[in-house]
Amino acid sequence: MTIEASTGALERARKAYGELVARGLSLDLTRGKPAPEQLGLSDALLALPGTGRYRAADGSDVRNYGNLRGLRELREIFAGPLQVPADQLLAAGNSSLELMHDCLVHALLGVVPGAESRWADQERIAFLCPVPGYDRHFFLCERFGIEMIPVPMTDDGPDMDEVERLAAADPAVKGIWCVPKYSNPSGVCFSDETTARLAAMPTAAPDFRIFWDNAYAVHHLTDEPVEIADLLAACAAAGNPDRALVFGSTSKITTAGSGVAFFGASEANLDWLLAKNAKRSIGPDKVNQLRHAMFLRDEEGVRAHMERQRALLQPKFDAVARILEAELGGTGLAAWTSPKGGYFVTLDVPEGCAKEVVRRAAEAGIVLTPAGATHPYGNDPRDATIRLAPSYPSLEELEQAVEGLAVCVRLVGEERRNGER
Structure with missing residues (x-):
């Protein structure tokens, strides 16, 4: 680009940004929450289980105490999607993040199978963190003083050469965070080789754990659902049956604030968690579990329900891709992902520009997830990655937000080209 052309592009970008600010928008793309229309697909849950219908399949009264493993009929529905046999799957409260939190706390204050001591008694504890990744995983590590070691993501999952090197060399490395299908925020799906x-x-740590957060197991956006390898079975076959801790939930399937979370693992890990949970609970909300089992019915019912979810979500993801291509395609100022499922789009802008793009967008009334949230400690060393969450706004609001975001990217990018940043 000539100096004259570059200067002209910057002036046009400034004019467009001024017009954007003058519109006085108030739009939010910060978190991957289901839209009200998505939540409405599960309104029938609120009428269940119904008067007198309070018996589980085993005849137990779901209104009473007990059954820390959760209702078997619900565990059987999600055994397939989560790739965990029903006998090795727990159905718990509404939050899989809460289960991850508890597993970390119990490992710190207790002794996990295969460990020589409590993690809290060891001088240093570290987790491998594929980046870009899920900020709430990173918040848990920060909360408990667990060191985070970034590992680059590839198209097949985390860079396994680096993961293997770090895990084998340092006994303080106790685990790795993984979102294996439609990863948050990149949409990457782990290859079979990566899982193996x-x-x-x-x-180096005998008590190394894979925190396998399969949050988007059934959240497809195309006609060709991606299938991933069965980690729990792979660990057992490799002689490491206790390595995998599998998490999932219905939070983005039915009702986000009152769903059901799941935990899958080896028998040794199940016994470990159940023994700890018995001290903090006399059983989960089995009424809610029963209503979910009645509403979803079986695995085919889950698939049908998720097709209705997809009908609401896919147009939004299509709109993001269409607008980004129309506004930024060929400019050299941005690259973005086209996920086949999940809840997020990753936007990469020129190095050193992400924070400024987010700031300019906020000034124009478009709130984005903070730049850096995709990396441990909120620090993206390249300052280039922005996570977009298309699910919650209406389609019209989403289109306005992405068009406005593109204006901000062009402005900041042209400032960089002209040496102003």
Whole structure:
């Protein structure tokens, strides 16, 4: 681009940004929440289980105490999607993040199977964190003083050469965070080879754990759902049956604030968690579990329900891709993902520009997830990655927000080209 052309592009970008600010928008793309229309697909849950219908399949009264494992009929529905046999799956409260939190706390204050001591008694504890990644995983590590070691993501999952090197070299490395299908925020799906290497790799820590957060197991956006390898089975086959801790929930399937969370693992890990949970609870909300089992019915019912979810979500993801291509395609100022499922789009802008793009967008009334949230400690060393959450706004609001975001990217990018940043 000539100096004259570059200067002209900057002036046009400034004019467009001024017009954007003058519109006085108030739009929010910060978190991947289901839209009201998505939540409405599960309104029938609120009428269940109904008067007198309070017996589980085993005849137990769901209104009473007990059954820390959760209702078997619901565990059987999600055994397939989560790739965990029903006998090795727990149905708990509404939050899988809460289960991850508890597993970390119990590992710090207790002794996990295969450990020599409590994690809290060891001088240093570290987790491998594929980046870009899920900020709430990073918040948990920060909360408990667990060191985070970034590992680059590839198109097949985390860079396994680096993961294997770090896990084998350092006994303080106790685990790795994984969102294996339609990963948050990149949409990456782990290859079978990646899963096999995670299951079989040597680790310096005998109590190494894979926190397998399969949050988007059934959240497809195309006619060709991606299937991933069964980590729990791979770990057992590799002689590391206790390595995998599998998490999932119905939070983005039915009702986000009152869903059901799941935990899958080896028998040794199940016994460990159940023994700890018995001290903090006399059983989960089995009434809610029963209403979910009645509403979803079976695995086919889950698939049908998620097709209705997809009908609401896919047009929004299509709109993001269409607008970004129309406004930024060919400019060299941005690259973005086209996920086949999940809840997020990752936007990469020129290095050193993400924070400024987010700031300019906020000034124009478009609130984005803070730049850096996709990395441990909120620090993206390249300052280039922005996470977009298209699910919650209406389609019209989303289109306005992405068009406005593109204006901000052009402005900041042209400022960089002209040496002003």
